[in-house]
Amino acid sequence: MSTNSFTLTDEMREQSIGVESEPVSMAIEQGHVARFAEAIGDDNPAYTVGTPETGGIIAPPTFLRAMRGIRPELPFDAPFTRLLDGGSDWEYFGHVRPGDTITAVGRVEDIRERTGSIGQMLIATIKITYRNQHDAVVATQTSTSIRY
């Protein structure tokens, strides 16, 4: 429980919305995809040997979570030390396959302040856009992060 008193001003909100992270890139490896599928307990052959329908091996839908450090920096200091993941909204536009290089950029879509059962919270909506080496958007992930 935080006892901070913090006010998110309109100015801070305006400065935050639209802030982007540095791009992060990852080469997609077949062994990594197989280990991820095993870890999530999904034995779908699309992730290990490929299927006629998928035209070869593809990555599981949430595999892109393995790309880390995609965090836009807020342009102000907030006195919160804890972070909760509130959830995600994924949209898929194409497959991710071994051999692809995916580049991700996160953008602050919204930020708001609320007081709830865990005290004062700063709730940020971050949209990550994942592009492949052909500059095609393969997925977007809009997630809610809660600092408190």
Add this chain to the structure above:
Amino acid sequence: MSEQIYFEDVSEGMELPVEVRNPTPRQLVQYAGASGDFYEIHYDRNFAQSTGLKDIIIHGALKNAMLGAYVTGWAGPAGELRRLTVQYRGMDYPDEPITAKGHVSRVYQEGQSNLVDCTVWLENPEGQQTTPGTATVHLPSRSD
């Protein structure tokens, strides 16, 4: 290989088959390694309890992945996941059964796509929906 379900087979209100999973601490370590999320609340009981949790907890992202596997398994080899939303409402712990359930909420066509919206969720042993979500899949047609 799972069987294929077709667009014509689906109607609003239809239930997805219930699936029970039993995540273990070992699986959480596997997921930490595969995803790179090494936050200690997912594998170090002392650390987890020092933050006020009763035990280590399942990664939210692993629950997201479980719902993804649940929906794509149901949609079959030619089904395509177009959208997946998930909310983390409650903690889940390893060594407890976690149950995936769902039903079809909308069946419609958009452009060349045969779309099915599903309401899905994960339930803890007390029957609470800790992880509600929605999914949109494209299903093949029998006339394709």
